Amino acid sequence: MRAISITVGRPGAALRDVPEPQRRRGEVLLRTLYTGICGTDRGLVNNQLPFARPPPGSGDLIIGHEALARVEDVDPGTRLRKGSLVVPMVRRPGKCLNCLVGRQDNCSDGDFVEAGIRGLDGFMRDYFTDDPTYLVRVDDESLGMLAVLAEPLKNVVKAYDVYDLVSRRSIPNCRDGSRSCLTVTIAGAGPIGMLFAMLFSSIGMDVKMFSRHDPEGRLAELASRMGAEYFLREDRSKQLPQSDVFVETTGSPEVAMDGIRALRPNGVAILFGTAPGGSEPLTGQDVIDIVERNITIIGTVDGAKEHYIRALNYLSSWKDSYPGVLKSMITSVVKPEESLDVLARRPAGEIKTVIDWQ
Ligand SMILES: [Zn+2]
Missing domain, CATH: 3.90.180.10 (Medium-chain alcohol dehydrogenases, catalytic domain)
Structure with a gap:
């Protein structure tokens, strides 16, 4: 064989x-x-x-x-x-x-x-x-x-669980009880970035995602079909939007810090991507901002059997809800x-x- x-x-x-x-x-x-x-x-x-x-x-x-x-x-x-x-x-x-x-x-x-x-x-x-x-x-x-x-998605389902857990250290939802007033920004538009976009979009959050290239505008088109907004960010000169959740899927420490710096008070950064290169200093002002704004930074890897099961359920539902x-x-x-x-x-x-x- x-x-x-x-x-x-x-x-x-x-x-x-x-x-x-x-x-x-x-x-x-x-x-x-x-x-x-x-x-x-x-x-x-x-x-x-x-x-x-x-x-x-x-x-x-x-x-x-x-x-x-x-x-x-x-x-x-x-x-x-x-x-x-x-x-x-x-x-x-x-x-x-x-x-x-x-x-x-x-x-x-x-x-x-x-x-x-x-x-x-x-x-x-x-x-x-x-x-x-x-x-x-x-x-x-x-x-x-x-x-x-299901295998890549189970990582995303687990990451969402960890986010959900830590988000409850303050009021995690909006006045109407949903999370629809919250914004999530996702760095990277590969499969993991897209699966994060679909998961956050499916619970009603305002999803923005970016990457450095968008051949023929296909990512922008795909993002809009999953209820997300795509923007190009070719270099660091483009400021990231203020958000309540930041998801880093590229592994770039520069992008990670840019995202953390753009978090609102009580914001959560989910670090998922890994890559050996790059470096970005954590300044005294960064430490002050992270402390004073109650920022939580999550690292998360893999997922358990229950996350695979839920991933398969999400795929079944998304097949129809995001045709x-x-x-x-x-x-x-x-x-x-x-x-x-x-x-x-x-x-x-x-x-x-x-x-x-x-
Ligand atoms: Zn062990």
């Missing part, structure tokens, strides 16, 4: 022929239908992620962590049946307390593994076996390949044989590329 792997420590990916996995008792055998490509996959292929790690006893790592798969074989009496569609979870628990209660997204000692990223093979292969604990059933089969968005928007986010579908170039370099205008394994 086919598998896309990297040799950890060396750039490049290869499509290899590997033996089919054998299902053991208690496990599920899965047929991969679709896998999404994200920045982490490209970081792995270009040998830019210091935390990349092959499974024990191997030098190679099968990549891929955004997937939709179909159950091929399973023990009788399991809730999953042959033919069920599932999204596999990325992070698998270590031994800390958070991990032991299924909250490995909040692991406190780093003793976890992540499929296709660190210590565990991923899903860019024809078949894999897995523990049913880490499979999230897709009840809405009409989602099709859109279900690969065509999710589909427009998948800018190309390639076969595994055509995917190595796309894995190495992001094509111009890409939002999300999906690999079709069928």
Whole structure:
């Protein structure tokens, strides 16, 4: 069967022929239908992620962590049946307390593994076996390949939960009880930025998002279809709008600080993107402003099984409430044989590329 792997420590990916996995008792055998490509996959292929790690006893790592798969074989009496569609979870628990209660997204000692990223093979292969604990059933089969968005979206759902929790240290809503008087500004218009835009827009907040390029105005058009306003910000000379929530998805410390500086009193900054470069001083005036305005800065990563479940529910609902928007986010579908170039370099205008394994 086919598998896309990297040799950890060396750039490049290869499509290899590997033996089919054998299902053991208690496990599920899965047929991969679709896998999404994200920045982490490209970081792995270009040998830019210091935390990349092959499974024990191997030098190679099968990549891929955004997937939709179909159950091929399973023990009788399991809730999953042959033919069920599932999204596999990325992070698998270590031994800390958070991990032991299924909250490995909040692991406190780093003793976890992540499929296709660190210590565990991923899903860019024809078949894999897995523990049913880490499979999230897709009840809405009409989602099709859109279900690969559940993995990135679960991060956004968790981030929203953390925001919601900290926002309650002051009155979090408007006079009418909703959050419709609040403004959120989102830095970055990639898949994560768009999913944040849809989530905040769906609860009625005023959403503005920006990036440095908008080829042919497509991002502006897509943003308006998700109830958000898009603006171009080619450099830092353009002041960011005042907002109650700022979401940073690009990983730029300069953009992060610009967003924090534009927060209103009781504002919340959600830092999600990561990148190794850049620097921006935190000045004495910044510290004064953060303290005096009760600003909260959140860092958030990954999500738990409940966030995957809610992500799938959001996708089902958004498919109808934002018609065509999710589909427009998948800018190309390639076969595994055509995917190595796309894995190495992001094509111009890409939002999300999906690999079709069928
Ligand atoms: Zn842990």
